[in-house]
Amino acid sequence: MNYVLKSQHIFTGLKDFTEPGAILIEDSLIKQVAPSIEELTLSGDEQIIDLGEQLITPGLHDFHVHLFTGALQLVCVDLHDTKSADEVIQKVKNYAANHTKAWIIGFGWDNGGWKVDTLPTKEMLDEHFPNRPVLLNHLECHYCWVNSAALELAEITATTKNPDFGEIVRASNGEATGILIEKAQDLVQKIAYSFSEEEKLAMLHAFFDLTARSGITSINDMYAPFSEFLDDFSLLFQLEKEQKLKARVYLQPRMDGDLTEAHHFKQLYQHPKIKMNGLKQFVDGVITGHTAYMVEPYADANHTGMTTYDLKAMKKWIIEADKEGFSVRLHAIGDGAVKFSLDAFEEARRINGHMGTRHTIEHVECIQPEDVTRFKKLDVIASVQPYHIAALEQKVYLERLGEKRFNRTYFSKTLLNSGAKVAFGSDFPVVSIDPMREIYHAVTRMDSTYRQQWGPDEKTTMAETLRAYTQVPAYGCFNEDKGGTIEAGKYADIVAFDRNLFSIAPKDILTTKVSMTMLNGDIIFNRKPASSLT
Structure with a gap:
């Protein structure tokens, strides 16, 4: 079926504003874009869809998702927005x-937003779940809360050693408290995350139904230690065979120095909709858990955090991966981790020359002033998650960093103004995949109170925000010739919203709905039929 989409508000991504127009779609591609339907070259067989005052944009591209963990979260207990340990426990009950499954798994609690913000303990869960194992992932997925039954199944005792880049938090008597930090989570997750192929496929179906409803036509799946026990990318081919793969998937598996395995992975995943896009690794952890790597010690702890691996070894991996043509994406939250990442990319460029790689730093939650301009200089993409400023608490960051460093957190506009390429994503399941939340917090900078702003000077315009959700991710995936904007010859990956985001009040962004999503020229979601002129 060929289509003509008509609207008074089309954002192609080529200008900073919308224009009335019409889009001719033939097969999987945009054939023609014109100011009016009369200026299109039509065969007469097209279905004409008049979207009226609805906004048309390129399909959204979430640049940072954890696919399988996010799919799992959809069938687990959702603990986002809980305000106390008691509220968490009631939701779990x-x-x-x-x-009836053996394990109870949840996502999204954050004691930073509780009135009593101390870390919870296994005893709180044991009172209600003495025999059934419980695993509750913190909002950032860098630590978790478990009960005694879970610890017993994982064989975690008073003598169990901490793993590298991980900690079993202990009471004064040496017993585990029920909080497992970073790689210590693996001890429980590798047991809890045991699912059949059928269960995983059901989760994936739910996930891609959600992306279609959300107007997301492309995602980047990012390696994370907490997802390795779930990941089975071969299942994506099964979905595609069933015509149920409702988004393009770009994969970033683990970077660990084994480039033979990386090349093998790249050969396996070169499908137009399922493609390896580079390698991913973590430099550090998170600020809330004191595991982000800082240049100077935390304001409330006498250390600078930690790194996942020896930095000398990691720099060697980065340089070698760059030489082999692999783009590298680094989780770097602390200003020390960001500086190291830029230093490593700079050295790779110096030693190898520019290999055509498109390296990316993920999160960039805190940055030294002198490092801002290095993104453009080194051709490094900044991958930012705008909704995080409402998912986490300003007061916690102030406590951890002090005011001076707090004022250097969660830059967006500053990076854009420096000439850097900035891409947006959700980090789902850390926060909701709903793009309306990301867009709202990008243009308003409202924090969790929805009354106070976190860095008001970092607000981005609607045009900048949408480009960060479409055009820049396409560039980051070497797909700028086929995606990211509405132009003739590009994929017909298009989304329509039920109102014009450029003209509504910011508060109305949160209630804006996707009315239609198109992938490869096929309508994969339609909230309600639009008026047809044929």
Whole structure:
């Protein structure tokens, strides 16, 4: 089926504003874009869809997703927005009453937003779940809360050693408290995350139904230690065969120095909709857990955080990967981790020359002033998640960093003004994949209170925000010739919103709905039929 999409508000990505127009779609491609339907070259067989005052944009591209963990979160207990340990436990009890699987798994609690913000303990869970194992992932997925039954199944005792880049938090008597930090989570997750192929496929179906409803036509799946026990990328081919793969998937597996395995992975995943896009690794952890790597010690702890691996070894991996043509994406939250990442990319460019790689730093939550301009200089993309400023608490960052460094957190506009390429994503399941939340917090900078702003000077315009959600991710995936903008010859990956984001009040962004999503010229989601002129 060929289509003509008509609207009073089309954002092609080529200008900073919308224009009335019409788009001719033939097969999987945009054939023609014109100011009016009369200026299109039509055969007469097209279905004409008049979207009226609805906004048309390129399909959204979430540049940072954890696919399988996000798919799992959809069938687990959702603990986002809980305000106390008691509220978490009540939600878990309600969920457990209606679910019979051995493990109870949840996502999204954050004690930083509780009135009593101390870390919870296993005893709080043991009182209600003495025999059934419980695993509750913190909002950032860098630490988790478990009960005694989970610790027993994982064989975690008073004598269990901490793994590298991980900690089993212990009480004064040496017993585990129930909080597992960074790689210590693996001890429990590798047991809890045991699912059949059928269960994983059901999760994936739910995930891609969600992306279609959200107007997301492309995602970047990012390696994370907490997803390795779930990942089975071969299942994506099964979905594609069933015509149920409702988004393009760009894969970033683990960078670990084994480039033979990386080349093998690249050969396996070169499908037009399922493609390896580079390698990913973590430099550090998170600020809330004191595991982000800082240049100077934390304001509330006498250390600078930690790194996942020896930095000398990691720099060697980066240089070698760059030489082999692999783009590298580095999780770097602390200003020390960001500086190291830029230093490593700079050395790779110096030693190898520019290999055509498109390296990226993920999160960039805190940055030294002198490092801002290095993104453009080194041709490094900044991957930012705008909704994080509402998912986490300003007061916690102030406590951890002090005011001076706090004022250098969560830059977006500053990076854009320096000439850097800035891409947006969600980090789902850390926060909701709903792009309306990302867009709202990008243009308003509202924090979790929805009354106070976190860095008001970092607000981006709607045009900048949408480009960061479309055009820059396409560039980051070497797909700028086929995606990211509405132009003739590009994929017909298009989304329509039920109102014009450029003209509505910011508060109305949160209630804006996707009315239609198109992938490869096929309508994969339609909230309600638009008026047809044929």
